[in-house]
Amino acid sequence: MTAxxxxxxxxxxxxxxxxxxxxxxxxxxxxxxxxxxxxGAGKSTLMMTICGNPRARDGQILYDGADISALPTHLxxxxxxxxxxxxxxxxxxxxxxxxLLMGAHGRSAAEAEETMEQVxxxxxxxxERATQRGGTxxxxxxxxxxxxxxxxxxxxxxxxxxxxxxxxxxxxxxxxSAIRDLNRSTxxxxxxxxxxxxxxxxxxxxxxxxxxxxxxxxxxxPDLLARPEIRAAYLEGGH
Ligand SMILES: Nc1ncnc2c1ncn2[C@@H]1O[C@H](COP(=O)(O)OP(=O)(O)OP(=O)(O)O)[C@@H](O)[C@H]1O
Ligand SMILES: [Mg+2]
Numbered sequence: 001m002t003a004x005x006x007x008x009x010x011x012x013x014x015x016x017x018x019x020x021x022x023x024x025x026x027x028x029x030x031x032x033x034x035x036x037x038x039x040g041a042g043k044s045t046l047m048m049t050i051c052g053n054p055r056a057r058d059g060q061i062l063y064d065g066a067d068i069s070a071l072p073t074h075l076x077x078x079x080x081x082x083x084x085x086x087x088x089x090x091x092x093x094x095x096x097x098x099x100l101l102m103g104a105h106g107r108s109a110a111e112a113e114e115t116m117e118q119v120x121x122x123x124x125x126x127x128e129r130a131t132q133r134g135g136t137x138x139x140x141x142x143x144x145x146x147x148x149x150x151x152x153x154x155x156x157x158x159x160x161x162x163x164x165x166x167x168x169x170x171x172x173x174x175x176x177s178a179i180r181d182l183n184r185s186t187x188x189x190x191x192x193x194x195x196x197x198x199x200x201x202x203x204x205x206x207x208x209x210x211x212x213x214x215x216x217x218x219x220x221x222p223d224l225l226a227r228p229e230i231r232a233a234y235l236e237g238g239h
Pocket of ligand 1: 043
């Protein structure tokens with residue numbers, strides 16, 4: 001397998017605070033990789049550093065063989081990386097349809113329509129709600145919209161930051177199964193950041209554990225789920 005994304009010794013800072021302390025991580029083409037970690041571990045920072053904000057201070061971020069760590073964010077996103085950020089950040093006053101179109105930057109109208117049909121097939125609720133304002137959607141629908149908007153740019157690598165946050169278990173299962181279907185049917189590569197360790201590791205081919213800005217464990221999803229330290233810290237009353 002070839003790594004689509006590789007981080008080597010990546011550090012990131014907010015002023016004097018070091019949020020990433022030399023992270024090594026690989027995401028192979030076609031994989032779902034989950035990064036789990038507690039509040040403040042640096043999960044969102046890692047996602048955002050891949051996108052160039054904050055910028056990696058040391059180390060390398062290789063995407064498709066090229067070092068992207070010094071590229072401006074808009075050029076990183078142009079390389080077929082899409083991000084669904086923590087907190088969804090949809091446009092509340094725009095309709096579902098308009099929100100989706102915002103994700104289709106750089107695509108022709110015909111491509112955007114075609115991709116929108118794929119998003120509607122994945123999340124039929126979005127089709128039913130196409131003319132409804134984003135801000136009036138339920139939390140789960142807003143998450144579907146955030147993922148759908150990210151998909152509109154036709155990424156090769158999808159970065160998802162805590163899609164399960166604040167959602168009911170049934171909705172979380174729907175969203176995770178949509179991610180799995182998408183990965184199986186299109187081979188889309190996914191890096192998923194989650195505090196919801198159980199569901200996220202079950203979905204993943206491989207996973208990493210981030211503690212205080214450093215990777216402390218790596219393995220296959222089933223391997224990590226079976227480890228006593230993971231069970232104690234993240235599964236059995238760990239959150
Ligand atoms: N804009 C910022 N300015 C200063 N410090 C920040 C900023 N954003 C994050 N931090 C700090 O960096 C560390 C990592 O934060 P980050 O948001 O990446 O964690 P996280 O793992 O995503 O947490 P959560 O699960 O709560 O989303 C924390 O100590 C946090 O306080
Ligand atoms: Mg976060």
